[in-house]
Amino acid sequence: MRTTIQQPNSPQNGETFQFKPELLTLSRTWKPKAEEGRLRKMIFVWIALAVIVIFFMLPIAYLFSTSFKSPVDVVDGSFFPNAVEAENWPRAFAQVPLWSFMRNSILAAAFSVFVTLGVAVMATYAMLKLEVGKSFLPDMILASYVAPPIIALIPMFVLMQKLGLLNSIAGMVLIYGLMNVPVAFWLMRSFVLQVPKALDEAAWLDGASYFKTFFRVTLPLLYPAMIATGLICFILSFNELLFAQAMTFDSDSRTLPVGISLFQGERRVNFGQMAAASSAGIIPVYFIALFCQKWLIGGLTQGGVK
Amino acid sequence: MMLLPVLAGLGAFFIYPFVYLIGLSFSKSTLANTFQKWVGWDNFDWMFTGTNFTSSIATTVIFAITVSIVQLILGLLIAYLLYTSVKNGRVLRALILLPLMTPPVMVGIAWKLLLSPTGWINSLLSQAGLIEQPISILGDQRFAFPSIMLADTWQWTPFIVILSYAALQSLPEDVFEAAALDGAHARTTFFKLTLPMLAPALLSILLIRMIMAFKTFDLVFVLTQGGPGGQTDVSTYTIWRTALQEFDLGLAGAQTLLFAIVISLVTLPIVFLNNKAEARL
Amino acid sequence: MAKIDIINVQKYYGSYHALREVSLSIKEGEFMVLVGPSGCGKSTLLRSIAGLEDISGGVIAANDQPVNDLSPQERNIAMVFQNYALYPHLTVRENLAFSLKIHKFEKSEIDRRIKLAADMLGLTDYLSRRPKALSGGQRQRVAMGRAMVREPTAFLFDEPLSNLDARLRVEMRTEIRNLQRKLRTTAVYVTHDQVEAMTMGDRIAVVNKGGIEQVGTPLELYRDPNNMFVAGFIGSPPMNFISARADGHQAVLEDGQVVTIPVKAHGDISIGLRPEHIFLDKLEHHHTLKCKESRHFDLGSSLQYFFDLNGTEIEVSASGDVRSHSGVEIQIHFDPNDLLVFGADTKRIR
Numbered sequence: 001m002r003t004t005i006q007q008p009n010s011p012q013n014g015e016t017f018q019f020k021p022e023l024l025t026l027s028r029t030w031k032p033k034a035e036e037g038r039l040r041k042m043i044f045v046w047i048a049l050a051v052i053v054i055f056f057m058l059p060i061a062y063l064f065s066t067s068f069k070s071p072v073d074v075v076d077g078s079f080f081p082n083a084v085e086a087e088n089w090p091r092a093f094a095q096v097p098l099w100s101f102m103r104n105s106i107l108a109a110a111f112s113v114f115v116t117l118g119v120a121v122m123a124t125y126a127m128l129k130l131e132v133g134k135s136f137l138p139d140m141i142l143a144s145y146v147a148p149p150i151i152a153l154i155p156m157f158v159l160m161q162k163l164g165l166l167n168s169i170a171g172m173v174l175i176y177g178l179m180n181v182p183v184a185f186w187l188m189r190s191f192v193l194q195v196p197k198a199l200d201e202a203a204w205l206d207g208a209s210y211f212k213t214f215f216r217v218t219l220p221l222l223y224p225a226m227i228a229t230g231l232i233c234f235i236l237s238f239n240e241l242l243f244a245q246a247m248t249f250d251s252d253s254r255t256l257p258v259g260i261s262l263f264q265g266e267r268r269v270n271f272g273q274m275a276a277a278s279s280a281g282i283i284p285v286y287f288i289a290l291f292c293q294k295w296l297i298g299g300l301t302q303g304g305v306k
Numbered sequence: 307m308m309l310l311p312v313l314a315g316l317g318a319f320f321i322y323p324f325v326y327l328i329g330l331s332f333s334k335s336t337l338a339n340t341f342q343k344w345v346g347w348d349n350f351d352w353m354f355t356g357t358n359f360t361s362s363i364a365t366t367v368i369f370a371i372t373v374s375i376v377q378l379i380l381g382l383l384i385a386y387l388l389y390t391s392v393k394n395g396r397v398l399r400a401l402i403l404l405p406l407m408t409p410p411v412m413v414g415i416a417w418k419l420l421l422s423p424t425g426w427i428n429s430l431l432s433q434a435g436l437i438e439q440p441i442s443i444l445g446d447q448r449f450a451f452p453s454i455m456l457a458d459t460w461q462w463t464p465f466i467v468i469l470s471y472a473a474l475q476s477l478p479e480d481v482f483e484a485a486a487l488d489g490a491h492a493r494t495t496f497f498k499l500t501l502p503m504l505a506p507a508l509l510s511i512l513l514i515r516m517i518m519a520f521k522t523f524d525l526v527f528v529l530t531q532g533g534p535g536g537q538t539d540v541s542t543y544t545i546w547r548t549a550l551q552e553f554d555l556g557l558a559g560a561q562t563l564l565f566a567i568v569i570s571l572v573t574l575p576i577v578f579l580n581n582k583a584e585a586r587l
Numbered sequence: 588m589a590k591i592d593i594i595n596v597q598k599y600y601g602s603y604h605a606l607r608e609v610s611l612s613i614k615e616g617e618f619m620v621l622v623g624p625s626g627c628g629k630s631t632l633l634r635s636i637a638g639l640e641d642i643s644g645g646v647i648a649a650n651d652q653p654v655n656d657l658s659p660q661e662r663n664i665a666m667v668f669q670n671y672a673l674y675p676h677l678t679v680r681e682n683l684a685f686s687l688k689i690h691k692f693e694k695s696e697i698d699r700r701i702k703l704a705a706d707m708l709g710l711t712d713y714l715s716r717r718p719k720a721l722s723g724g725q726r727q728r729v730a731m732g733r734a735m736v737r738e739p740t741a742f743l744f745d746e747p748l749s750n751l752d753a754r755l756r757v758e759m760r761t762e763i764r765n766l767q768r769k770l771r772t773t774a775v776y777v778t779h780d781q782v783e784a785m786t787m788g789d790r791i792a793v794v795n796k797g798g799i800e801q802v803g804t805p806l807e808l809y810r811d812p813n814n815m816f817v818a819g820f821i822g823s824p825p826m827n828f829i830s831a832r833a834d835g836h837q838a839v840l841e842d843g844q845v846v847t848i849p850v851k852a853h854g855d856i857s858i859g860l861r862p863e864h865i866f867l868d869k870l871e872h873h874h875t876l877k878c879k880e881s882r883h884f885d886l887g888s889s890l891q892y893f894f895d896l897n898g899t900e901i902e903v904s905a906s907g908d909v910r911s912h913s914g915v916e917i918q919i920h921f922d923p924n925d926l927l928v929f930g931a932d933t934k935r936i937r
């Protein structure tokens with residue numbers, strides 16, 4: 001049998017292999033095929049992804065697009081403006097005190113995050129380290145999470161009224177700060193349960209005071225969990241409407257969702273300006289969403305899938 | 307000692323409200339003047355006979371169950387597509403995260419614009435020859451409730467995508483390789499392995515989503531205010547109106563209690579199922 | 588049962604060349620062990636046989652039929668994974684039945700095969716348990732059983748024992764080997780443990796940097812390694828290498844000591860000498876080298892010495908007891924015919 005292709009040397013005692021010649025030839029000519037139907041599958045995947053992305057981007061895109069429409073374009077029904085009308089943006093800011101709303105929202109959300117984290121971190125620490133309420137707390141907190149927030153609306157309204165904190169940013173900080181504790185605790189707990197070893201080591205340092213151990217050892221371990229939790233709580237507070245619209249009455253304390261929901265409720269509202277105001281209100285959260293994506297996804301998945 | 311703040315938080319948002327609400331529901335109370343007198347079961351009687359609150363509860367239950375299941379299926383399918391067919395999906399996942407982060411009020415406004423008689427969807431429908439006159443989708447008895455569900459699905463499906471994607475990632479790869487060698491093709495693998503192995507995670511996700519869906523308020527507030535004809539009158543919205551627009555705190559208290567009981571009745575079976583499924587693995 | 592031919596197989600991960608023209612012929616019913624250091628491509632080769640990795644070039648053939656273009660589902664090959672890869676939500680019985688059900692076997696046939704496998708592997712009492720409720724060894728057996736019931740063309744094992752404790756590992760080696768002998772199914776077994784390779788393999792292929800260095804029976808590899816890599820990899824404790832300059836049968840060490848080598852060589856060489864071939868008591872024909880003791884360990888059954896020869900550490904496993912101290916000069920003895928000579932290119936000089 002004559003073949004142009006050499007049998008490879010066997011690594012066994014220098015003999016050569018005795019492969020079948022046609023297999024040997026094939027070994028030189030065979031190329032990995034583009035799998036049959038791979039192209040069809042790729043096309044399917046791309047179409048499916050395009051549909052998904054379009055669906056999830058559509059309302060946002062339409063909102064932004066509308067923010068550049070003149071009153072004539074708005075009733076035209078087309079997706080994009082016929083002529084770009086940038087005036088809507090400055091007019092929206094002139095029409096409603098957007099800057100105040102934005103400031104109120106950011107202040108309320110940011111300070112409430114500190115309240116929430118303070119409470120949640122202590123609770124997490126107590127549960128893990130001091131073994132207090134190890135089974136009782138999570139159950140209780142889950143139960144309080146099942147309860148709809150409307151339960152707390154009326155009693156809190158009355159309470160805030162008595163404390164004189166109605167219609168104030170401080171009041172909203174307190175409300176949000178406490179309201180997000182169950183979520184924060186739940187998130188922190190599932191984060192921390194992932195690193196039980198590290199926390200156990202903290203116990204070795206018990207010779208020092210509790211507080212020293214807490215600040216030197218435990219707290220730094222909790223930082224990643226705190227960042228993710230804090231971001232999620234910030235967005236929850238920033239987006240909240242029910243309590244804010246019941247408890248704030250003027251532009252010194254109203255948050256963005258309240259301000260914008262009132263704006264859109266007015267009778268003779270200019271759609272272009274309304275869209276511009278809404279778009280402006282979205283920008284801060286999208287900023288966080290895009291730049292802190294990793295933390296947000298980490299936080300969401302930690303809390304969600306136990 | 308360190309638990310004090312969390313207990314205070316629980317107290318303020320959970321225990322105190324419950325006690326307070328029970329008090330309210332047996333009293334004649336208005337927003338300006340609480341606990342005027344004790345009225346026994348009057349508020350409850352009135353709730354069942356004089357108001358539409360039971361139908362509001364039904365609306366809420368239908369809403370929560372429908373959207374959570376639809377979103378679970380949709381979200382899982384998208385996550386599965388991303389997981390199996392997209393190598394580096396970070397940008398895609400970042401985009402998909404956006405609806406979830408959007409303030410619900412803005413979500414409502416965006417959909418209101420899309421669905422309005424002068425909006426893009428109407429112009430699409432008329433271009434396709436499906437309608438002759440622009441219709442008020444949100445003002446139509448047939449379309450208003452599905453529209454709320456659509457907007458909710460738009461906002462919350464990404465939540466499920468992200469969670470089920472993480473759950474998919476946590477599945478052991480070698481089990482799927484073993485299945486391939488055992489002769490299992492894509493469909494068998496999905497139904498016989500992927501789904502059962504994901505079941506506990508999916509139930510948790512469903513549970514969380516359903517609990518959230520029960521609390522829906524913002525979308526209804528912006529899009530339909532409970533209309534048309536009470537079609538979209540979800541309970542949180544009804545209670546909010548009773549308390550803050552009709553100022554009848556006694557009735558609102560009774561409504562809230564009933565609502566809380568119904569939520570527990572609907573979600574507890576899933577909690578139970580969830581624990582059972584988890585014990586299996 | 589099949590013979591498996593691997594012909595000039597190439598695998599690229601992007602630009603990384605994971606398999607470099609690998610050729611190997613595995614006989615029907617043979618137990619072939621792939622052994623080599625971590626990252627050398629053993630798993631890649633095994634997974635290419637299974638079809639879990641697409642190869643970039645070459646041919647893999649079972650019974651002279653190329654299988655390159657067959658999916659894993661079509662190859663009828665069973666694999667036992669390092670982490671067992673059992674279906675966590677199914678009982679042991681369902682795990683075993685999984686592939687039989689997919690291939691639409693009769694219920695009675697499925698039961699027959701499961702019973703056979705369960706009896707052989709001692710799993711009868713655990714059939715209705717889930718994997719979570721089994722010990723590591725039991726899971727290992729289920730994984731074996733799942734491979735067995737299919738009566739596949741070949742068994743592939745990827746470090747299946749590495750998660751077991753030392754005792755169980757030794758037990759399972761024998762068990763796997765006996766099972767394979769009984770079933771006479773061709774098997775390819777990946778391990779990085781050379782003792783496992785030596786005790787289990789009919790033949791061993793030593794893999795290094797994406798290529799096969801040498802194939803042979805355990806004894807062939809031990810006695811007659813082709814190069815320094817194989818010589819150093821096979822055998823425990825590993826072979827000592829002493830550098831020297833050779834001229835004919837004479838080799839001069841760095842400190843001037845002269846050794847007679849069994850083959851002719853010229854220039855820089857490495858002399859290989861296994862620890863078990865070095866003696867502390869001189870016998871006839873033995874040659875002698877002077878070195879310094881650096882440390883020793885008492886292992887109970889034997890003593891493990893380390894000697895210093897021109898800065899190279901020489902390990903000796905000997906039963907003799909010299910009770911010396913660190914730094915003391917000492918003589919070691921060996922039969923010059925036990926010496927292996929390697930050239931500067933690390934290849935064996937025969």
Ligand SMILES: Nc1ncnc2c1ncn2[C@@H]1O[C@H](COP(=O)(O)OP(=O)(O)OP(=O)(O)O)[C@@H](O)[C@H]1O
Pocket residue numbers: 600603605623624625626627628629630631632779
């Ligand atoms: N999917 C992959 N992408 C890129 N490189 C890979 C991939 N899989 C393996 N490699 C590389 O190919 C080489 C061989 O990997 P392989 O898993 O076959 O090693 P191995 O011999 O099984 O090692 P070990 O004993 O550690 O399991 C390694 O260097 C590894 O980094």
Ligand SMILES: [Mg+2]
Pocket residue numbers: 629630631745
């Ligand atoms: Mg490997």
